[in-house]
């Protein structure tokens with residue numbers, strides 16, 4: 411067995427022969443080198459796992475030999491041989507990492523015991539280092555797998571988010587198509603939602619509203635009269651004045667619009683604006699009679715844009731709409747009553763771009 415290969419580096423015949431005779435009878439294969447140079451050469455050739463090294467060998471410095479032995483095989487076991495009066499040399503050698511030491515004259519049972527112990531220690535260290543290497547390799551492989559999984563998760567998340575966006579887009583297109591169909595039921599409100607969207611965006615930008623909320627306002631403008639789907643044609647297109655019941659039916663449209671959109675949870679801000687676009691600054695609007703800044707900003711903006719477009723458009727009860735100047739005057743008159751004064755102020759700055 412390889413574990414039993416031993417090398418003795420010692421110039422004294424008596425020491426070499428003693429160790430050889432002790433270990434050979436116990437199954438060790440023993441080589442002998444009587445100079446350090448030959449010893450270092452034999453270390454590589456014999457692939458031994460244990461070296462007995464005489465600290466007093468003459469041809470090379472003992473510390474140099476130990477470093478060379480370790481450089482060639484960091485797992486090798488080394489037992490140094492010294493004299494009790496050279497304990498300093500022994501200590502220096504131990505500091506360099508040799509496994510053990512023996513003092514001359516040697517005792518046969520000590521030689522065998524220390525050789526066996528040094529080889530067991532070497533084997534233990536070797537196995538530990540192999541296990542450690544195995545753990546490191548497994549760690550590396552796990553890290554690679556983790557990286558791969560993380561990439562797959564990232565890819566899946568991207569795909570999911572693309573799917574979600576597609577789904578959202580499809581929902582929006584369907585709902586907008588429906589809203590446009592409702593616009594088309596009234597000849598006079600045809601393109602009304604597009605107008606309200608354009609005006610609201612101009613006002614919101616003038617008020618420095620954040621971009622994402624402007625997108626919500628635009629979506630809400632497209633959908634604001636969605637609830638009119640439930641209003642009868644004869645009420646919607648009635649040329650004369652509405653009865654209180656008919657007016658109540660019309661008033662329900664903002665609430666109904668919000669109810670239709672309610673399952674689309676991602677549109678909560680849009681739904682809020684749709685629901686409250688007929689609230690008034692003075693609290694006399696519907697459906698909840700919200701007041702002042704209690705009304706969502708998007709709804710306050712849309713309220714001005716919606717009313718202005720209604721004023722300048724022909725209605726069933728009014729064949730010709732108000733002139734632009736008349737409508738602007740009407741909006742001004744209602745600032746702080748029906749409309750948020752801050753929104754009216756922004757409206758006045760952008761109305762010439764409508």
Ligand SMILES: [Fe+2]
Nearest residue numbers: 634635687688
């Ligand atoms: Fe409305």
